[in-house]
Amino acid sequence: MTTGDGSAEQAAAAWRRAARARERARIAGEAAERYDQRAAESGRDVHRQIAAMLHSTAGCHRSSARLQEAFAHNLAGWEQGRGIRPRFMTGVAEACGTSSAALTLVDVDQSQLAVAASNEPARAAQDLEFMLGEGPTRDATTGRRLVFASCDAIEQRWPCYGPALSALGIHEVAAVPLDTTGRCFGALAVFDPRPGLVGSRAFADIVGALTRTVLLDPDADPELYGGIDHRDVVQQAAGMVSVHIGRCVDDALALIKARAFSQGVPLETFARGIVAGELTLIPEGPS
Numbered sequence: 112m113t114t115g116d117g118s119a120e121q122a123a124a125a126w127r128r129a130a131r132a133r134e135r136a137r138i139a140g141e142a143a144e145r146y147d148q149r150a151a152e153s154g155r156d157v158h159r160q161i162a163a164m165l166h167s168t169a170g171c172h173r174s175s176a177r178l179q180e181a182f183a184h185n186l187a188g189w190e191q192g193r194g195i196r197p198r199f200m201t202g203v204a205e206a207c208g209t210s211s212a213a214l215t216l217v218d219v220d221q222s223q224l225a226v227a228a229s230n231e232p233a234r235a236a237q238d239l240e241f242m243l244g245e246g247p248t249r250d251a252t253t254g255r256r257l258v259f260a261s262c263d264a265i266e267q268r269w270p271c272y273g274p275a276l277s278a279l280g281i282h283e284v285a286a287v288p289l290d291t292t293g294r295c296f297g298a299l300a301v302f303d304p305r306p307g308l309v310g311s312r313a314f315a316d317i318v319g320a321l322t323r324t325v326l327l328d329p330d331a332d333p334e335l336y337g338g339i340d341h342r343d344v345v346q347q348a349a350g351m352v353s354v355h356i357g358r359c360v361d362d363a364l365a366l367i368k369a370r371a372f373s374q375g376v377p378l379e380t381f382a383r384g385i386v387a388g389e390l391t392l393i394p395e396g397p398s
Contacts, residue, residue, distance in 0.1 A: 118196075121336045122186045128330055129179035132320075136172035139165050170312065171319030175328075178202050178320055182336065199335040204229035206317055208305025211281070213237045214289075214321060214335070215248045216297040223248075225341045232279050233302060234340075238378045239275045241342070242368040246272040247286035251298040258286045259309050285309045289322050296326060340379070348382035352392050366392055 143165035150158035181202030189196050204212035211233040216225045223241045228234035240246035246269055247258045261283040266273035276284065285308070286300040299318055301308070308314050324331055333339070345367065352363035370392060371381035384390040 117337070118186050118190060122183045124332070125179045125183040125186070125336070128328075128332075129176045129183065131330060132172045132176035132179060136169045136176065139169035139172060143169060167315075167319070170316040171323060174206070174313075174316035175320035175323055178206060178317070178324070181205060198227070198229060198338045200227050200229040200233070200338055203299070203317065203321070204233070204301070207301045207308055207314070209301060209303050211236070211302035213248075213300045213302075214297060214325070215240075215252075215300065216325075216339075217248075217252050217295070219294065221249060221252050223342055225339045227335045227338045227340065232281065233300070235279055235377070236276055236281065236284075236300065236302060239272055239372075241345075242372045242378055243269075243271045243275070245269045246276075247284050248298045248300050251286035251288045251300075252295045255288045255290055255295050257288075257309070258284075260284055285314075287314070287318050289318065289325065291322070291326065344379060344386060345382040348385040351385060355391065363392075 143162050146158050146162035146165060149155075150162055178199070182197065182199050185197035185201060188194065200212055200214060203214070204210055211228075211230055213226055213228040213233040213236065215223055215227075215237055218224050223237070226234065226237045228237060236246075237248065240248055247260065250258045260268050265276055265282075265284065269276075281302045283303050284300060285304055286298050288295045289297045289299060299321055304314075324335070325333060345364070346360075348367055349360050349364040352367060353360045356363060356366070367382060367385070368378065371378045374381070381390070385392065
């Protein structure tokens, strides 16, 4: 077994969370059955509504357990020399019948704060949204609703993002907000999901599980076992460029995004070059 890299601890934590999720699912399921019985006996809508809520809660906990178990299993395979080190989002993508999925956290202004991606295409897709200012995650978090597009509709809906996404070989995308009663704190984007996933109970359970995993569960891991990539280095680079060019941080950030996109360089790689002093940006045109 690989030692010293935290994988054993991460696997153990995942198994513990899975066990707790299974127990919560059992409790919620048993309560749902009791209210099903009460609804059958009384005919009261309130009992049916409570039963439906409890069934949904049980489904979310079961989905959360499956995601935790998938991560632990993937870690075990990696420790035995199979493939690359797994990410938590790898299991999320697999549950959606694809290899590419990304979870994006946003602030109150819907700006990306952090991203967790299952693979490089998913991460590249989120970088494109961040650089171009349009895309499914932005629409899902702003409208707080499911967004779905495929084939030509992708390029029609997002004139800049769409062609760039198609160039990655992605032909279908679904994004759904992760929210609480008070606010939306992010979205799950799934690229080329399995047929029938969007709008299904299974998809709703995955989204509910992620909401609990990221925010609501008392045992949550907000960093998804170290799989969250923050946009801190991009903001740091924007601050440095702002001072250098004598413009506001928003203008500096826009300049960084535009240059990274035009040069075909991953945004974070470009920003790290600025922070390391390897790149110096000079705005084009009149100041």
